[in-house]
Amino acid sequence: MREQNRILVLYGSQTFTAQEVAERVWRKTKALGFRGPVQAMDDYPISLLIHEHFVIFVCSTTGQGDEPDNMKKFWKFLLRKSLPPNSLIKLHFGVIGLGDSSYEKFNFAGKKLHKRLKQLGATPLLDIGLCxxxxxxxxxxxxxPWLDQLFTKLKCYFPNLQTDNMNDTFIPKWKVSIIKKEKQIKLDSEYEDIYFARGQKSYYLEANLLKVTKNIRTTEETHFQDVRLITLKTIEDAKLNYKPGDVLNIRPRNSKEDVDDLFGIFKSHNIDLKPYYRLLVEECHDGKLN
Ligand SMILES: Cc1cc2nc3c(=O)[nH]c(=O)nc-3n(C[C@H](O)[C@H](O)[C@H](O)COP(=O)(O)O)c2cc1C
Incomplete structure (x- = not known):
């Protein structure tokens, strides 16, 4: 093993649910004293996979039974015909799939991943979990229950593992530090954004402030999917130039009430943070910065 007590947690996630689950699983592995990072499959240097002994995969399904974008490169590599059937002989793994049984191809991405890892010689620690x-x-x-089973199984490989009093100690994945306590900026209107007020419009390339004027549900109330027609209006009746094929990237803004509530909570905990401070957020693994 490259490192003692190493467990890697890899995820494929389209809209962050699998990422959030992977980070929860990773925190549990940390609480048990394991080392190793949590990463999107495509961020992991796949050539190192042959050296890994324990990997937990958290994999959602998107589209019509498709794998999420941030595991496509990884998945394409695993499908190579040139890979010998015993490439992953050292690997013990668990796959937890996140899906929705109202889709025809329920949890297809997770199922395909589980099957392919086995074909490449890896040993499943337990059967795939189909969430x-x-x-x-x-x-x-x-x-x-899948995680309980996984940690029980891991005891076979790590006999000293203490899972009985496993508490959910908070293990941070991010280090946050204040880099600039800028002066509070007075905003001219309720729509104004702090960056616009600073004259940093270029920060958003071609950014415009928009207001939601209509938000109508277009699917039946009884239908399981909530699809919306949202109508937006420019604040100063500015003309927006666009051509077919352009993509509109919307950055929603938190309401003033929500922001005030959040900073009220910080204040009640004696945390010195103001909405106009600038923060540096850095990723860390095993207590060390990357
Ligand atoms: C556009 C779309 C397509 C989906 N397609 C499938 C599918 O084919 N099979 C399935 O089991 N779940 C499907 N799901 C459900 C997702 O897998 C499920 O919501 C999952 O929690 C999303 O995880 P993520 O946020 O990590 O991407 C789909 C969800 C969306 C929004």
Whole structure:
């Protein structure tokens, strides 16, 4: 093993749910004293996979049974015909799939990943966990017992593992430091944004302030998907130039009430943060910066 007590947690996630689950799983592995990072599959140098002994995969399904964008490169590599069938002989793994049984191809990406890892000689620690968004308890209905089983199984490889009093100690993945306590800026109107007020419009390339004027549900109330027609209006009746094929990137803004509530909480905990401070957020693994 490259490192003692190493478990790697890799995820494929389109809209962050699998990422959030992967980070929860990673925190549990940290609480048990394991080392190793949590990463999107495409951010992991895949040529090193042959040296890994323990990997937990958290994989959602998107589109019509497709794998998420941030595992496409990884998945393409795994599918190479030139890979010998024993490439991953050292690897012990678990796959937890996140899906929705209202889709025809339920959890396809996770199922395909589990199958391919086995074809390449890896040993499953336990059967794939098939989380279903349709379940009353959401993904946790499958995830919680699956994790209990996983950690019980890991005891076979790590006999000193203490899982009985495993608490959910908070293990930070990010180091946050204040880099600039800028002066508070007075905003001229309720729509103004702090960056616009600083004259940093170029920060957003061709940014415009927009207001939502209509937000109408277009699907039946009884239909499981909530699809919306949202109408936006420029604040100063500015003309927006666009051509077919252009993409509109919307950055929603938090309401003033929500921002005030959040900073009220910081204040009540004696945390010196103001909305206009600039922060530096750095990723760290095992307590060290990357
Ligand atoms: C556009 C779209 C397509 C989806 N397609 C599937 C699918 O084919 N099979 C499935 O089991 N779940 C499907 N799902 C459900 C997602 O897998 C599920 O919501 C999951 O929690 C999303 O995880 P993520 O946020 O990490 O991408 C789809 C969800 C969306 C929004």
């Amino acid at each position: 279903d968004y349709q379940h009353d308890l959401g993904h946790d209905a499958v995830l919680t």
